[in-house]
Structures are given as C-alpha cells and as structure tokens.
Amino acid sequence: MQPILEIRGLQKTYANGFTALKGVDLTIRKGEIFALLGPNGAGKTTLIGAVCGLVRPTGGSIAAFGEDMSRHWRRLRARVGLVPQELATDMFEPVLRSVTHSRGLFGLPPAPALIEEILRALSLWDKRNEQIRTLSGGMKRRVLIAKALAHEPELLFLDEPTAGVDVELRRDMWKQIAALRERGTTVILTTHYIEEAEEMADRVGIIRKGEILMVDDKAAMMDRLGRTEALITLAQPLADLPEAIAAYPLSLSEDGRVLCYRGGGGEGGGAGTSEVAEVTKELTRAGIDYTAIDIHESSLEDIFVNLLEGPEAPAAGDRGEAL
Numbered sequence: 001m002q003p004i005l006e007i008r009g010l011q012k013t014y015a016n017g018f019t020a021l022k023g024v025d026l027t028i029r030k031g032e033i034f035a036l037l038g039p040n041g042a043g044k045t046t047l048i049g050a051v052c053g054l055v056r057p058t059g060g061s062i063a064a065f066g067e068d069m070s071r072h073w074r075r076l077r078a079r080v081g082l083v084p085q086e087l088a089t090d091m092f093e094p095v096l097r098s099v100t101h102s103r104g105l106f107g108l109p110p111a112p113a114l115i116e117e118i119l120r121a122l123s124l125w126d127k128r129n130e131q132i133r134t135l136s137g138g139m140k141r142r143v144l145i146a147k148a149l150a151h152e153p154e155l156l157f158l159d160e161p162t163a164g165v166d167v168e169l170r171r172d173m174w175k176q177i178a179a180l181r182e183r184g185t186t187v188i189l190t191t192h193y194i195e196e197a198e199e200m201a202d203r204v205g206i207i208r209k210g211e212i213l214m215v216d217d218k219a220a221m222m223d224r225l226g227r228t229e230a231l232i233t234l235a236q237p238l239a240d241l242p243e244a245i246a247a248y249p250l251s252l253s254e255d256g257r258v259l260c261y262r263g264g265g266g267e268g269g270g271a272g273t274s275e276v277a278e279v280t281k282e283l284t285r286a287g288i289d290y291t292a293i294d295i296h297e298s299s300l301e302d303i304f305v306n307l308l309e310g311p312e313a314p315a316a317g318d319r320g321e322a323l
C-alpha cells in the first residue's frame, strides 16, 4: 500500500547551531494511528512542524500522498491538519467564527453543516457564540481540534492532544480520535502518556535526541521487548536455587523466601508466562511449596523507559535490530 507520508533523512539544525533532527526516516501508512513517543526535547514538535510548514528542514525530503511536499506545497498542505499544543491567536473570536475561518484559510467553500457537525461531535455547539478566551482549558483544546478538522484533512497531526487535561476529557478525546480513524483519517499523535499510545495507536515510534530509535507495530514491540516479572513466595525459605530450576532466569531473595523470575523478552518474546508455569511445575515436582505468585507483564511504559535508559541510539543501519 502506498504510504501517506514518507520522510527520508530529515534534518533540522536551528539557527543557533542546535541539531534537533538528525536524519529521521519515517513512513506512515494510510489509515493508521501512529504514536510518536519521546521525552521532552526529543524533536517531536520539530518533526511535526517540518511536515506542516512551521519549521524549515535543513536536509532530507518529505513526500505526502505520493508527492514531494516541497514542490507541491500549497496543494498538499491543504490535505494536512495540525492540532498544535496551544492556541496562539483568535482568543477574542467566538468559537464558530474561528472554526469557520480555519476552513476559509485553505480556500475551501463554506460548509456550515460540516462545521456544525464537528462542533457538535466535540460538544462545542452550545459554546459556539462564546469567545474562546472565556472557555475552560479542556474546551480550548477541543476548539483546536475543531479548527484542525474544519478543512477535512486526510492526515491529522495532534501534538500532545491530551497534555494537562483531566482523565475524563482524555478518554473523550481518545473516542474522538478513534472516530476519525473510522472515517479514514490517518492520525499521527505525539504524547508523553504511554497509556495513550497503548490505548490508541496501531504503531509506535520512539524518538530520542533527534533520532528514531525504533518503529514497530505496538503489539510486536510489546512482544519483542516486553518482559515478564514474577515473584513466587515460598512456604519455606530456601538456602539455594534448586537444581531443577537452575536453567530459568530466576534469583532468590536474600532471606530465601521469594523466587524472582525475570524473562520472556527478546528472542522468545511473550514466552514469560508459560515459563513461569513451567517453573511452578518443577517446584511442585521437587516438593517445594509456594503460597503466592505475583506476575507482571511489562507495559509499553516499561519498554519506553528501558529504551531511553539504554545506550546512545544505534547507527542508522542498525536501527531496530540492535535494540
């Protein structure tokens, strides 16, 4: 399938000499929800800005909808929507006028029925005549989404859509984003909330210091890099690890009362739970009683933290495999 966005070797060095993007390659598939995860200052906003024309790249190429963006700028940009982190202007405008204006900016004919539908879907219709500055933080966030949707973009960027909003609103926004996908919109979102990526995304990309560390299907990433941790509480303390279970990735607590299993990641991804079951069988066979098992599958959050704590990003050719 033809990618909707193809970024190759994208570089950005700011005027002060700081390189925020160091040759980013990224391919986005049509219709997917892609989450770009990275710590503060990783280059997420710079990357989005480069695609949306807010940041001028200093190297590399961006093709959207199969065409070079630098050559067909106006036409292609009109098919892209951006929900920025903050609203910069328009604070004194009423909601309806501001959202209508956003559509007009792309030279599209008025579509009052569509704007009404968008405002209703975002629970903003009742607020349509209020000045934006009078709305709550969460409502302002919704206005940003409405403005980005007003010209019916096929590719939508959301830069930390739910930063600082309460849990209820966050869940509400996830529903809105899922509804957009249903309608065929491709969504790229940046987030600090791993939970958001875990809940929403089909694929996840991890960026650090201007380099993409890895891109993968969310499920594959969790299988490949996920780990299982199990704490097995023993009825009687042991002095040493019994021979029968010596081959498993186990350690014994200092007091000999808890067996700790850490495994299942890497090559044998996802095998942790069944290995823990094997360990318990071996324990029973060896006549060792246990009173509790506390098992924990690592989340995307654990994977993310491990990756960021790891060594510097690998060279371009080893991307992914080396991790």
Ligand SMILES: Nc1ncnc2c1ncn2[C@@H]1O[C@H](COP(=O)(O)OP(=O)(O)OP(=O)(O)O)[C@@H](O)[C@H]1O
Pocket: 014, 015, 016, 018, 019, 020, 038, 039, 040, 041, 042, 043, 044, 045, 046, 047
């Ligand atoms: N105009 C600029 N001039 C110089 N450096 C900049 C400029 N804009 C951003 N940077 C730097 O580029 C790096 C990447 O910033 P960017 O905003 O893209 O990160 P981010 O991943 O979006 O971070 P956050 O999660 O905090 O929004 C940061 O170190 C930032 O200080």
